[in-house]
Amino acid sequence: MVRGEDETDILIVGGGLMGCAAAYYLARAGAEVLLVERGDLNTQASGATGGSLHAQIPTEEFHAHGEDWGRAFLPVLRLMTAGVEAWQGLSAEIGIDLEVETPGGLVVAETEEEMAWLARKAAMERGFGIETEMLDRAELRDLAPYLAEHAIGASFCKGEGKANALLAAPALAQAAERHGARIRRGVEATAIARETGAYRVETNARPIRCARLLNAAGTGARRLGRMVGIDLPVRGYPIHMNVTEPTAPLVRHLVYSAAGRLTIKQAANGTILIGGGWPAGIDPKTGFPVVLRDSIQANLWLAMRAVPALAGLQVVRTWAGFVNGTEDWRPILGEAPGLPGYFVAAFPWFGFTAGPLSGRLMADLILGRDPGFDLASFAPGGPNA
Numbered sequence: 231m232v233r234g235e236d237e238t239d240i241l242i243v244g245g246g247l248m249g250c251a252a253a254y255y256l257a258r259a260g261a262e263v264l265l266v267e268r269g270d271l272n273t274q275a276s277g278a279t280g281g282s283l284h285a286q287i288p289t290e291e292f293h294a295h296g297e298d299w300g301r302a303f304l305p306v307l308r309l310m311t312a313g314v315e316a317w318q319g320l321s322a323e324i325g326i327d328l329e330v331e332t333p334g335g336l337v338v339a340e341t342e343e344e345m346a347w348l349a350r351k352a353a354m355e356r357g358f359g360i361e362t363e364m365l366d367r368a369e370l371r372d373l374a375p376y377l378a379e380h381a382i383g384a385s386f387c388k389g390e391g392k393a394n395a396l397l398a399a400p401a402l403a404q405a406a407e408r409h410g411a412r413i414r415r416g417v418e419a420t421a422i423a424r425e426t427g428a429y430r431v432e433t434n435a436r437p438i439r440c441a442r443l444l445n446a447a448g449t450g451a452r453r454l455g456r457m458v459g460i461d462l463p464v465r466g467y468p469i470h471m472n473v474t475e476p477t478a479p480l481v482r483h484l485v486y487s488a489a490g491r492l493t494i495k496q497a498a499n500g501t502i503l504i505g506g507g508w509p510a511g512i513d514p515k516t517g518f519p520v521v522l523r524d525s526i527q528a529n530l531w532l533a534m535r536a537v538p539a540l541a542g543l544q545v546v547r548t549w550a551g552f553v554n555g556t557e558d559w560r561p562i563l564g565e566a567p568g569l570p571g572y573f574v575a576a577f578p579w580f581g582f583t584a585g586p587l588s589g590r591l592m593a594d595l596i597l598g599r600d601p602g603f604d605l606a607s608f609a610p611g612g613p614n615a
């Protein structure tokens with residue numbers, strides 16, 4: 231080690247759910263891990279997230295692009311369904327209740343036309359081995375009496391649900407520390423140089439030398455890729471969320487609408503989280519994401535249309551965050567060709583659902599173990615790819 235340098239076997243850049251999960255699985259396997267986070271843990275997408283666990287073909291995209299899109303999405307969907315499974319048992323394993331519940335997801339329809347395309351989507355999902363069924367009006371009322379009378383039916387995807395996003399990444403970070411990982415907040419990776427068998431990472435604090443590096447920088451992944459000459463097609467898209475005051479148990483399921491962007495679910499503390507990916511803006515002065523009045527209004531209108539009792543509740547907070555997205559909706563998971571030891575873990579749009587699983591898969595890849603999934607098609611491109 232050069233004087234003044236820090237050294238580790240594996241350096242993780244990014245303290246969101248992805249980085250914290252990878253740190254946990256690596257440290258649990260006995261690896262030497264240092265995680266650096268430029269701000270505080272869980273303050274970007276993983277803390278801003280709605281915390282839904284999704285296991286179906288994204289509704290809006292299916293409606294817009296049809297069966298071919300759904301089929302092309304299957305490899306990603308496989309990771310998401312396995313991702314939901316990976317949440318089960320995690321609380322017990324790390325000794326912290328992450329409030330994981332999987333009562334299923336309902337996409338509510340108001341018209342026969344919506345029922346028809348939801349039925350096509352449900353059939354496709356069943357073909358993929360996902361338990362989705364169509365419910366008529368009576369079955370829907372029976373299962374979810376809190377939904378509006380004008381709902382004429384729904385698709386019901388078993389196994390979908392939620393977890394507490396404010397708890398998950400910090401809890402995994404704590405568990406990683408218990409297994410010996412080091413975590414440094416306020417440390418930003420600013421440049422990376424390749425050296426024989428190692429990477430030297432410049433930071434706003436001491437430089438760090440590592441044998442292997444995991445880029446888990448969320449929307450910062452592209453910048454971190456450029457530091458080693460690779461272009462990762464990850465961008466930050468600003469979207470917003472709303473939360474109501476707490477109320478008695480009301481919304482049992484994860485609720486979507488066939489009519490537009492919507493997710494509704496009730497947290498363990500009784501508050502109701504309302505989202506669905508409505509766009510937010512970007513403050514031109516600070517570059518921070520900011521909520522847009524039109525988006526909030528449209529989002530809440532759809533929510534009250536689906537669950538009328540929401541109209542009696544106060545929204546106590548709205549917030550915006552950058553979600554890490556890729557144009558093709560595919561994650562980037564693997565070692566960069568031509569850059570031995572440089573790994574990327576970027577799961578777009580549904581990185582909360584897939585976070586713990588992806589962290590485990592990355593730990594396996596980094597340690598040279600079989601991850602049990604064929605991840606070859608998700609590998610990042612190499613330098614100048």
Ligand SMILES: Cc1cc2nc3c(=O)[nH]c(=O)nc-3n(C[C@H](O)[C@H](O)[C@H](O)COP(=O)(O)OP(=O)(O)OC[C@H]3O[C@@H](n4cnc5c(N)ncnc54)[C@H](O)[C@@H]3O)c2cc1C
Pocket residue numbers: 243244245246247248249266267268269270271272273274275276277278279280281282283284417418419420446447448449450451454469470471505550551552553554575576577578579580581582583584585
């Ligand atoms: C409003 C919103 C709602 C969402 N809802 C859902 C949902 O319901 N279900 C779902 O599955 N997904 C959802 N998502 C997506 C999901 O939250 C993200 O895909 C996931 O959290 C990404 O995790 P991450 O760890 O990769 O990134 P992040 O949580 O963004 O973490 C990356 C971290 O890297 C740090 N970093 C970046 N560059 C550097 C650097 N150079 N040096 C040091 N640190 C650096 C950042 O500060 C950040 O903390 C939502 C996202 C948003 C914004």
